Amino acid sequence: MTRFVRILAVAAASVAVLGAAGAGYWWGQSRTDAQALADPAAQAIERKALYWYDPMVPDQRFEKPGKSPFMDMQLVPKYADGASENGIAIAPGVRQNLGIRTVAATRGRLEVAVRVPGTIGWDLRQERVVSARADSIVERQHIKTPYERVRAGEALVSIVAPAWSTALAESQALGRARSASARTLQSASHERLRALGIPAGTGRGGRMTLTSPIAGVVSEIGIREGQSAGMGALLYRINGTATVWVEAAVPQSGLFGIAAGTPAEVSVDALPGRIFRGEVEALLPQVDVGSRTQRLRIVLNNPQGVLAPGMFAQVALQPSTGDEHPLVPTEALIASDGQMRLILLGEDGAFRPVRVQTGRSSKGMTEVLTGLQGGERVVASGQFLIDSEANLSGALQRLGSDSDASAMAAENAMPPAASMRSGERKPLYWYDPMMPDRHFEQPGKSPYMDMQLVPKYPDEAESPESRP
Known part of the structure; x- marks a missing residue:
């Protein structure tokens, strides 16, 4: 029951908005007719309605004016001069009442933060690791707590390497020898010390003190006093x-x-x-x-x-700004079916939809990569009402078509009655526009809303909303 009430609320709001738009457009056309009658030059121009339609069911056309069979409202006339070259003509007074506002598309570089x-x-380029070069025992720790600041050359730990002790003792004994054979072995002893990686300054018994190579913070300590550390084991990690x-x-x-x-x-x-x-x-x-x-x-x-x-x-x-592009207000863009379009005001005073490709957006402005050159008048407010009217006139369906002129001529030349002969067009089913997913086999009154069911014909494009 709650879902049905919500559907009724949404339907009522939609009826009110579309009804107001249709009434505003009909009022504008009525004012234009009155001005034409008051102007002697305009009286010579005969405005003939192509057909009449219900703004709530725009795909149904009627030969004569009257009351809509679907909603409690009058049918709206569609004039031949209401759309020229896929454009929509709206009287200046109606533009002001509907709040239609246009701005110029300026070329520039969009600054995006x-x-x-x-x-x-x-x-990590300033990170240094202090490790043991041989199997050793930690004799004394000078830095015991992590995240302690140290200076370059400051003592970190004292270790004892037994393997170094034997090599150092042999090298020292050969250094004190006077015989020719002992002097020959001294060079071999020094090579052994270098191979073991014994640093300079190592004392007797293989004892030595390791210092910090840089000034920084001790971010990791891998040993404690009394522990043994294998060759290559991490003792300290220092970060600048x-x-x-x-x-x-x-x-x-x-x-x-x-x-x-x-x-x-x-x-x-x-x-x-x-x-x-x-x-x-x-x-x-x-x-x-x-x-x-x-x-x-x-x-x-x-x-x-x-x-x-x-x-x-x-x-x-602060990214690079890139090339110049036409810039339009983001609120002027109309997104539909994964595409973007704008409503432009031409020099002849007609509004036309234009498909565009957009780029980046920042501070209420959007780049237009294709579709605009710059300098065009873009509708920034009220564009959705014009977009709805463009949809009624078929302008949007003809966007990007190579035969726009022939399509309009064929549509205007075809008598409205030809598309409504019941003998040539047989409805697939009937439906309630407010509940398009519910189909009925016979015409009649909707069980959901106080309105007549709408026929669905085979040659009509099926919208996503009306799919079962």
Whole structure:
């Protein structure tokens, strides 16, 4: 019951809107007729109606005026001069009453600011790893806590390598020998020390102290005092803080104009009002399958070390503007069936629909890639009413056709009665326009609304709304 009440509400609203549009258009045509009668020059021009129609059921045409058999309203006349070259003529007074507003399509470059979230991380180019060059035992730790700042050359850990102890003892014994054979073995002893990776300054017993290669933060400690560490085992990981990386995920639709060198501004909640400026270093060559985003990397200077890895950041990118294109208000675009179109006001005062291909959008404006040259008058308000009337006149169906003129001539030349002969056209079924998915085998009154059922003919294009 709730769904049926909601359907009735939507139907009532649709009837009110379409009824108001039809009444406004009929009133405009009536005013035009009155002005023509008052003007002696216009009296010589005979305006003959091609047919009459119900705005609620525009695909049904009638030879004579009267009351609609479907809705409680008068039929609306369709004049031959109401559409010229796929255009719709509307009286100036009616334009003002309907709130139709036009603007000029100007050529320019659209400035688009892409704003995405990001995360601050270590600059891995400044990362250093301190490891054991031989099987050793940790004798003493000088730095015991992670995330402690260290200076370049500061002592980190003292280790003892038993394998080094034997090699050092042999080298020292050969160094004190005076015989010719001992001096011959000294060079071989030094080669052995280099092969074992014994650094300079290693003391007796294979003891040595490892120091920090750079100034930074100890981000990881892999051992503790008294533990044994195998050859190549990580002892300390140290990261520099002079620069940091900011990684952000950009949607595919916002990647246009973003490349290495694109300026970027980064802000963090921990430092309100402070802006860090940098540039895109690289677009990472991988797209996330789930979110359809591509990650990019920004390098920021961090001399004071105030930016810490893990901070949430807001990234504002300034992509290149690209070529000039006609720019129109985004609200002027009409989306239908996966396509975009605009309503243009011609020099003859007629409104015409034009199919366009759009590009980027920013600050209420949209690029038009194809369909406009620039300088055209575009309807920015009230375009949906004109679009509905263009649909009634068949202008939209003839968009992109190579035989527009012949199609209009054939339509205007065909008598309306020819399309309504019951002997030539047999309805497939009858339906309620408010409930198009319900079909009936016989004509009559709708069980849902206070209106007559509408026939559906085989030669009529089936709309998605009327499919069962």
